[in-house]
Each structure stands twice: as C-alpha cells, then as structure tokens.
Amino acid sequence: MLGNIKNIGLIGGLVVFLLACNGDEPSPYMATPANLDVPDLFANSILPPQIPNDNPLTVEGIALGKTLFYDPILSANNTQACASCHLPSQAFSDPNPFSVGIDGSLGTRNSMPLFNLAWHDRGPLNWDGSAINLEEQIFEPVTNPIEMANTWPNAVQSLQNSGIYPELFDAAFGTTQIDSVMVSKAIAQFVRTLISGNSKFDRHLLGLEELSQEEARGLNIFLDETRGDCFHCHGNPGNPLWTDNRFHNNGLDAFFEDRGLGAVTGDPRDDGLFRTPSLRNLSFTAPYMHDGRFSTLDEVIDHYSEGLVYSETISPLMKSVADGGVQLTAEEKSDLKAFLLSLSDESFLTNPDYQ
Amino acid sequence: MPLFHSTFVARLLMGLIIVSFISCKDNDDTPLAEVNPSFNFTHNWDGVPIQNSDYENTTYVNENGESLTLSKLVYLISDITFSDAQGNTFSAGDYNLIDAREGINLNFAPDVTLEEGTYNVSFTFGFDDEDNAGDYPDLNTADGGVWIVPMMLGGGYHYMKLEGKYTDTQTTPSSEVGFAYHAIRANDNSTDPITLQDTSFIVNLGEVVVSPGTEIEIQMNVAEWFKNPHTWNLYELYMMLMPNFQAQILMSENGANGVFTKG
Numbered sequence: 160m161l162g163n164i165k166n167i168g169l170i171g172g173l174v175v176f177l178l179a180c181n182g183d184e185p186s187p188y189m190a191t192p193a194n195l196d197v198p199d200l201f202a203n204s205i206l207p208p209q210i211p212n213d214n215p216l217t218v219e220g221i222a223l224g225k226t227l228f229y230d231p232i233l234s235a236n237n238t239q240a241c242a243s244c245h246l247p248s249q250a251f252s253d254p255n256p257f258s259v260g261i262d263g264s265l266g267t268r269n270s271m272p273l274f275n276l277a278w279h280d281r282g283p284l285n286w287d288g289s290a291i292n293l294e295e296q297i298f299e300p301v302t303n304p305i306e307m308a309n310t311w312p313n314a315v316q317s318l319q320n321s322g323i324y325p326e327l328f329d330a331a332f333g334t335t336q337i338d339s340v341m342v343s344k345a346i347a348q349f350v351r352t353l354i355s356g357n358s359k360f361d362r363h364l365l366g367l368e369e370l371s372q373e374e375a376r377g378l379n380i381f382l383d384e385t386r387g388d389c390f391h392c393h394g395n396p397g398n399p400l401w402t403d404n405r406f407h408n409n410g411l412d413a414f415f416e417d418r419g420l421g422a423v424t425g426d427p428r429d430d431g432l433f434r435t436p437s438l439r440n441l442s443f444t445a446p447y448m449h450d451g452r453f454s455t456l457d458e459v460i461d462h463y464s465e466g467l468v469y470s471e472t473i474s475p476l477m478k479s480v481a482d483g484g485v486q487l488t489a490e491e492k493s494d495l496k497a498f499l500l501s502l503s504d505e506s507f508l509t510n511p512d513y514q
Numbered sequence: 515m516p517l518f519h520s521t522f523v524a525r526l527l528m529g530l531i532i533v534s535f536i537s538c539k540d541n542d543d544t545p546l547a548e549v550n551p552s553f554n555f556t557h558n559w560d561g562v563p564i565q566n567s568d569y570e571n572t573t574y575v576n577e578n579g580e581s582l583t584l585s586k587l588v589y590l591i592s593d594i595t596f597s598d599a600q601g602n603t604f605s606a607g608d609y610n611l612i613d614a615r616e617g618i619n620l621n622f623a624p625d626v627t628l629e630e631g632t633y634n635v636s637f638t639f640g641f642d643d644e645d646n647a648g649d650y651p652d653l654n655t656a657d658g659g660v661w662i663v664p665m666m667l668g669g670g671y672h673y674m675k676l677e678g679k680y681t682d683t684q685t686t687p688s689s690e691v692g693f694a695y696h697a698i699r700a701n702d703n704s705t706d707p708i709t710l711q712d713t714s715f716i717v718n719l720g721e722v723v724v725s726p727g728t729e730i731e732i733q734m735n736v737a738e739w740f741k742n743p744h745t746w747n748l749y750e751l752y753m754m755l756m757p758n759f760q761a762q763i764l765m766s767e768n769g770a771n772g773v774f775t776k777g
Contacts, residue, residue, distance in 0.1 A: 394662075475693060
C-alpha cells in the first residue's frame with residue numbers, strides 16, 4: 160500500500176515536472192490573426208484558399224508586407240519597389256511589354272497582374288511555373304540582375320539599418336532580427352489579400368446588375384464550343400478565378416525563343432507552354448501574352464480567331480489551327496470583347512487597403 | 515510426481531486448445547471483420563500500360579486506323595456500390611476524379627465499411643442526373659476550375675476529358691490535329707427547353723471477395739473508347755463534341771462496352 164502511494168507520488172511529481180518544463184518554454188510569438196475578405200461568390204463556389212501553416216495571415220504581417228511592397232529599399236540602388244513593375248493602377252501589372260530593371264535592363268516577360276493569388280495555391284506561379292508558391296516567388300526579383308539586382312544580405316542589412324523596419328518585423332514576427340524569409344513571408348501575406356471580385360459580371364451573378372445584350376451574346380460565344388470555346392482554359396461563371404492556372408501552348412509561335420515551362424521542367428513536352436492568365440481586369444492589364452506582344456484585346460481575339468500557328472506542343476484545345484483559328488465574325492469579336500471587359504473590377508484599383 | 519504433473523498440465527492445455535477451437539467454430543455470433551476496400555485505377559491501350567512518359571510521345575492506332583497520341587486523361591467516377599447475396603447494398607455515394615497523366619487520385623477508398631465477404635461491385639462513370647445536379651466546390655475547383663459544364667450545355671460536370679492529337683493523312687503533307695473527346699451529359703440546346711439525356715453509365719465489375727487489405731484494380735482500356743460498338747472516326751468526331759447530342763450517346767455506349775474491367 161505504501162509502495163503504491165510512493166509510486167503515485169513519483170508519477171505525480173513527474174507530471175508536475177513535465178508540466179512545469181512545458182510552462183517554462185517560451186511560447187511562439189503570434190501577431191494578431193487576420194482573415195481574408197472573401198467575396199460571397201468565391202466562398203459559395205470554390206474551395207477556400209489554403210494559407211500556408213508556416214505563414215498565417217496576421218494584421219501586422221500584412222501591414223509590413225504592404226510597406227515592403229511599395230518601398231524601393233529592397234533594390235540595390237534604392238530605386239525600385241515591387242510596385243514599380245506591379246502598378247496598382249494596372250491591376251498590379253506593368254503597361255510596358257517588358258519591365259525595366261534598376262540599371263535600365265529590359266526583362267523578358269510581361270509583368271503578371273497580382274490578384275486572387277490566394278487561390279492559386281494548387282499550382283506553380285509565374286508565366287513559366289518557376290516558383291512553387293508566393294513566398295518563393297518573392298525571393299527571385301530581389302536578386303535578379305535585370306530587376307532589383309540586389310543581394311539578400313545587402314537587402315536585409317538595409318532593412319536592419321532603417322529606422323522603422325526592426326520595429327515592424329518585431330510586431331509581425333516577434334523579433335527585430337530581420338531575415339529574407341520573413342521579408343518574403345510578409346510580402347506574400349500582403350499579396351494574398353489582393354482580391355478582385357466586384358466586376359460587373361460578378362454583380363450580374365449576384366443579381367445586382369444586368370448584362371448588356373452585347374455582353375450576354377459575348378458570354379455565349381465564350382462558352383460555345385463551336386465558336387469561342389474559351390472556357391476550357393479560362394473557366395466559366397461557376398468559378399470566379401477565370402483561369403485554369405495551368406500551362407498551355409496557345410499557338411503563338413512555330414518556334415520558341417522562350418521555352419516557358421519547358422525551360423523549368425526540362426521536358427520537351429512543356430516547350431512553349433505558359434500559364435493561363437486570368438481574364439479578370441483585362442481593361443487594365445494590357446499588353447497581353449507572356450511577352451506582351453499584343454497591345455490590345457482586339458489583337459488577342461484576332462489571334463484566336465485567325466492567327467494560330469502550329470507547333471508540336473500546341474494544345475489540342477486550339478481548334479482549326481490549319482485555318483488559323485475559330486474564324487469569328489466581326490460582330491462575334493465585338494460581343495466577345497464586351498463580355499471580357501465586363502470582368503474588369505474598377506473598385507480593385509482604388510481599394511485603400513491595397514494602396 | 516513431476517512427470518504426472520507435467521502430463522496433467524499438457525492434457526489440460528490440449529483440452530483448452532480444443533475447447534477453444536470448437537467454441538470458435540461453433541460461435542455464430544462472432545462478428546466478421548469490418549473492412550474498408552480500396553480501389554486502384556490503371557490505364558492501358560489494348561493491354562499495354564499507359565505511363566506518364568507515353569503522353570504526347572507514344573503513338574497508338576485506333577480501331578478506325580488513325581494514328582494518335584494522348585495528352586490528357588481525366589475522368590470522374592461515382593457511387594461505388596457493393597451488393598451482397600442477400601440483396602443489401604452499401605455505397606457512400608462519393609466520387610473520385612482521376613487524372614491519369616498526372617497520377618492524381620489513382621487510389622481511392624470510398625467511405626464505406628463492410629463485413630468481410632463476397633460482393634458484387636459496381637460504379638457509375640460520370641455523374642447520374644441526381645448527382646450532376648449538385649454543387650461541389652471541390653469539383654468547381656478541380657482540373658483548374660474547368661471541370662464544370664456551362665449551363666448552355668446543360669450544366670453539371672464533365673465525365674471525362676480525353677485529349678490528344680491524331681494524324682490527318684488526308685492533307686498533304688499530313689498534319690497533326692487536336693481532338694477533345696469530352697464526355698458529358700448529352701444535350702441539345704436547339705430545343706426550348708434544352709433536351710438532356712443522362713449518358714453516365716453503370717460499370718459492373720462482378721464479384722469481389724472483400725477481406726482486410728482488399729484493393730480492387732479498375733482498368734481502363736483507352737482503345738475501347740474508339741472501338742465497340744461504334745468504330746470512332748476522328749476525322750468526323752474530333753472536336754466540338756460537347757454540344758453534339760449523338761456523339762455523347764456514342765461515347766456512352768462505347769464506354770459501357772469493355773472500357774472498364776476489374777484487374
């Protein structure tokens with residue numbers, strides 16, 4: 160009996176000891192949790208975004224990311240910010256076919272717009288799929304010699320030496336010792352908050368606004384396999400993202416100067432494949448295609464109507480390639496364009512949370 | 515005495531073992547093990563396995579003599595059902611979207627628990643009309659969000675996207691032409707209201723003995739989509755098949771005749 164009591168006492172002591180040890184461990188710092196402002200259309204139709212477990216959204220992290228996004232401090236000569244090539248007025252894209260780096264160097268691809276990327280968590284990013292997620296994507300431009308042309312140690316030192324950043328990182332991540340991972344996490348948090356879901360077509364789906372006859376006809380062309388057949392890559396009213404976020408060769412060239420996805424994977428089957436961009440906000444995201452070769456939406460529609468070029472990896476979904484495309488009439492092109500423009504969201508450009 | 519003792523113990527043990535066996539055998543109330551069978555989906559062209567490296571590389575010849583390569587094979591199955599000899603059926607009513615090229619969802623365990631035994635196993639290719647009327651956020655997101663069928667084509671979801679290119683030898687020189695063998699519910703929107711016909715079909719895999727660890731292989735012979743009972747002519751039926759009511763009927767009939775077998 161006495162032995163049992165002794166054992167109970169020992170076990171109890173061990174439990175107390177373990178609890179005490181556990182209690183002594185410093186609890187990980189946690190800033191104020193934040194949630195995305197998800198439009199009803201998104202919440203009701205598609206799966207919610209998968210926020211990385213190691214980079215939860217926080218009020219302080221988003222605020223820090225926003226400050227970093229607009230600050231040229233990450234570039235080698237303190238002249239270029241993320242926002243220099245991702246302009247809010249252009250739905251966070253660049254009106255130039257190729258963005259200009261800090262020393263005047265031209266890039267090789269058109270700057271992609273930034274919105275609704277919180278939902279692009281199931282596929283790689285960039286035109287060529289070279290980044291597996293936002294956090295990784297953000298690492299690259301800082302050191303790219305034709306973009307910010309900096310080194311990460313130098314960028315981090317600049318932040319460390321600034322008057323404001325140690326305090327902002329402390330609020331976001333619980334430490335004043337800045338590193339590149341925290342920089343990428345903070346910017347990724349801010350970019351995930353950039354949500355566009357208030358276009359005329361969104362309001363139409365919510366029963367708040369009527370489409371014009373031209374826009375309604377354009378939607379039918381978009382969804383009609385025998386005419387536009389745009390939906391197999393760019394989605395449909397049941398999915399508000401308006402992209403499949405996959406990679407396709409859409410018949411731009413017979414030969415590839417830029418191999419796109421193929422240069423990343425090394426697989427010849429991927430040569431000439433580029434990520435499908437969203438059709439949202441086309442009013443603001445010209446020029447179009449990965450190399451910005453089309454300056455107007457009319458040129459884009461003309462391409463699919465009569466400008467397709469065969470190459471070995473062209474998507475089977477590109478129809479009537481031998482004839483150059485689906486041969487839309489002038490009226491059909493006009494209707495299709497009207498529908499496409501109804502996917503533009505002016506309020507996205509002026510949202511004060513993003514400026 | 516020690517000898518007697520050990521003999522006694524041995525007999526006692528033997529007796530207990532026998533009693534134990536007898537009681538096991540005679541006890542009809544002992545429940546059978548509950549099991550969760552799973553499925554494995556494989557793909558072949560007339561018996562030759564199709565691997566990722568075959569897509570866009572390996573040339574196949576279909577029943578009509580057209581040379582073709584495959585680039586995409588994604589399809590939906592639903593309502594896997596187990597039926598026992600007493601006529602009881604067990605189905606979770608769930609579904610699985612398989613991407614053969616990317617190797618996604620090749621293994622699937624329906625949310626159903628069975629007692630060990632022999633069952634007839636079947637599943638639905640695609641969605642029947644009842645399921646097709648549902649709204650599924652995961653399918654709205656699947657295949658890049660383009661698994662949905664537009665309302666003007668009857669709505670619901672694709673059953674299958676089989677894509678590739680065939681060699682058009684009627685041109686000089688011959689040329690590669692894309693095909694999109696997309697199976698959906700047959701629809702004719704030239705009528706008002708739209709005419710719809712459920713072209714999903716039930717595949718009966720036959721009897722399966724289900725025990726712990728049972729994995730049932732479902733084989734798709736892709737060549738059969740072009741073969742039986744309708745010899746598929748890609749020159750005539752290569753694109754724009756979704757709004758083609760008759761083409762959807764033909765696909766369904768070919769699919770229900772030998773495309774799927776139990777491995």
